[in-house]
Amino acid sequence: MIDWLISGDRPRSVALGAVLLGILFSLAFAPFLFPGVRALDTAATILIFIVLVASYDLLLGYSGIVSFAHTMFFGLGAYGVALASIHMGPGWDALIVGALAGALSATVLAYAIGLFSLRVRAIFFAMITLAVASAVAVLVSQLFQLTGGEDGLTYRIPRALTPANRVGELFGVRINGRILAYYLLFFSCTALFLLLLRIVNSPFGRVLQSIRENDFRSEAIGYRVVAYRTAATCLSAAMAALAGSLYAIWLRYVGPDTTLSFEIMIDVLLMVVIGGMGTMYGAVIGATIFVLAQNYLQNLMGAASDATSALPLIPDLINPDRWLLWLGVLFVLSVYFFPTGIVGRLRAGR
Amino acid sequence: MTQTLLETTDLTVRFGGHVAVDHVTCAFRAGELTAIVGPNGAGKTTYFNLISGQIGASAGSVRLLGQDITRMGVARRCAMGLGRAFQLTNLFPALSVLENVRLVIQARRGKGFNLFSIAASHVEMTTAALAVLERVKLGALRDQKVSELSHGNQRKLEVAMLIALDPQVYMFDEPTAGMSVDEAPVVLDLIAELKHDSDRTILLVEHKMDVIAKLADRIIVLHNGALVADGPPAEVIASDVVQKVYMGREIADV
Structure with a gap:
């Protein structure tokens, strides 16, 4: 049963299995294990980014396609939900229509980009995605009547998912709509991740890997490489859009900074590389570490700085204001020591 | 025995001013193993690339099972029954x-x-x-x-x-190149086995004359991209053209 759920793609390393189970457990019981608004926010962000990063890994790690438009698709999903909720009024139907419209437009756009540019060299595709993503970002910021411009949009979602909806108490934790929304995210993201895991382990996924390894030979044994690359691009775009829709449900706000910015694109790229390219589990680990570091490194450093206040120099070095510097150092080190990512390292060290 | 599976007509490709394959017209029949020989740079692999579709033809046509495939992509040719192994491991x-x-x-x-x-x-x-x-x-x-x-x-x-x-058309490009003496027979025996299947045709680019003499039903010789000889092994090897092309060395040894 479990083997079927994870598509027979076992962690193949005790340490990796333990880490993954730990993450799953923590996310599944986050509202009870880590009470507080900020902790729940972090857990939800991790969930969203696991799906976003995994969908990007389908492209980068499994198919060997470099795209810079992934956050654009993420944004399409988020804006889909936002616009539907505004124009149809808050409701489940708006969420579903918005998510589907976002995923559909992401697929269509990915298909168009793919048809234009996947026939030619990989670098050309990367450049086109960059251009299209920039153009969309500019459009969103200019069409402020529709998109709210740089301010973004706030909207209401079904009351059942808001803090105002008090359900009761469980294990001393007050259950409200926010926690229900968290579980909506948890189950959706788990399902989407398992779906991605299935796709990469399917006959289709194997073809993608063969194309990554040697597209010339894939074509020579009868796979139409362009068709497969386009399909992978569309699938990955649709998944990113769905992740964006879930993010929009969670935040009840969309704006260029939360969904479309190029910074997020780079974060996603780093998460894939740190976790391990071409291993779906790398997305789980990469997203978890990265989001945790983004949210808590500053606190950790503040605590460490205070604890070492008696010593010379050290408190200044680990002053919370320098957290970005240390985050950078962490990335450089992890890429240097784990060129195959954390998952690759754990599997090799078996 | 006489069914033609693959046929090239005036097949030509030019790279700039250089004519790599020059009006090659040749038919490959079912149940036949054709060895394609020629000195280095004679256009053997380029001829293969034209047939399997990695390179587009400048002129002429390729027909597979009676259908014109000259403009078809590699994958579609493969799906129609054209299979290729590569000289450089791929x-x-x-x-x-x-x-x-x-x-x-x-x-x-x-x-x-x-x-x-x-x-x-x-x-x-x-x-x-x-x-x-x-x-x-x-x-x-x-x-x-x-x-x-x-x-x-x-x-x-x-x-x-x-x-x-x-596939129906097997294309081997120097299948035993770089193999040790005790490894090569496994592959050659396999090719010999395939020969017994009379619905297929086999194209074999090969340098080793002993291999050709053992396996081939027919030899075609390419020289500077043109087809200069075509016939049963004994006849082709003995012909003047081939002696000239090969400077009388390798082939005369057989």
Whole structure:
């Protein structure tokens, strides 16, 4: 049963299995294990980014396609939900229509980009995605009547998912709509991740890997490489859009900074590389570490700085204001020591 | 015996001013093994590339099973029954030996766009792939990564992938190049076995004359891109043209 759920793609390393189970457990019981608004926010962000990063890994790690438009698709999903909720009024139907419209437009756009540019060299595709993503970002910021411009949009979602909806108490934790929304995210993201895991382990996924390894030979044994690359691009775009829709449900706000910015694109790229390219589990680990570091490194450093206040120099070095510097150092080190990512390292060290 | 499977008519390709393949007209019949010989740079591999579609023709046509495939893509030609093994090993290096062959079987079965089943659960495809690996004596190495294989074993896998494709037209480009003396016979015996199947035709680019003499029903000679001789081995080897092309060396030894 479990083997079927994870598509027979076992962690193949005790340490990796333990880490993954730990993450799953923590996310599944986050509202009870880590009470507080900020902790729940972090857990939800991790969930969203696991799906976003995994969908990007389908492209980068499994198919060997470099795209810079992934956050654009993420944004399409988020804006889909936002616009539907505004124009149809808050409701489940708006969420579903918005998510589907976002995923559909992401697929269509990915298909168009793919048809234009996947026939030619990989670098050309990367450049086109960059251009299209920039153009969309500019459009969103200019069409402020529709998109709210740089301010973004706030909207209401079904009351059942808001803090105002008090359900009761469980294990001393007050259950409200926010926690229900968290579980909506948890189950959706788990399902989407398992779906991605299935796709990469399917006959289709194997073809993608063969194309990554040697597209010339894939074509020579009868796979139409362009068709497969386009399909992978569309699938990955649709998944990113769905992740964006879930993010929009969670935040009840969309704006260029939360969904479309190029910074997020780079974060996603780093998460894939740190976790391990071409291993779906790398997305789980990469997203978890990265989001945790983004949210808590500053606190950790503040605590460490205070604890070492008696010593010379050290408190200044680990002053919370320098957290970005240390985050950078962490990335450089992890890429240097784990060129195959954390998952690759754990599997090799078996 | 006389059914023509593959036919090139005035097939020509130019790279700038250089004519690499020059109006080659030739038909390949079922049940026949044709060796393609010629000195280095004679255009043998380019001729192969034109037939299998890696290079587009400048002029002339290629017909497969009576259908004009000159403008068709590589994958479609392959699906129609044209299979090719490559001179320089051309595999999926990070994947396992079994997976390399399994991918070919999967392509053959048209299962490439199957998105929601687990690849490993298609036992029948795995079994078929294993059977092919056994034929080239690679069964024991099934789980090895291809990049870790010896050169000889990579060559065998190259041949195994063509056999797994089960095409009507087999194209071997120096299948035993770089193989050790005790490895080559496995591959040559396999090619000899394929010959017994009379619905197929085999094209073989080869340098080793002993191999050609043993396997070929017919030899065609390319020189500077043009077809200069075509006939039964004994006749071609003895002909003046060939003696001249080869400076009388390699062939005279046979």
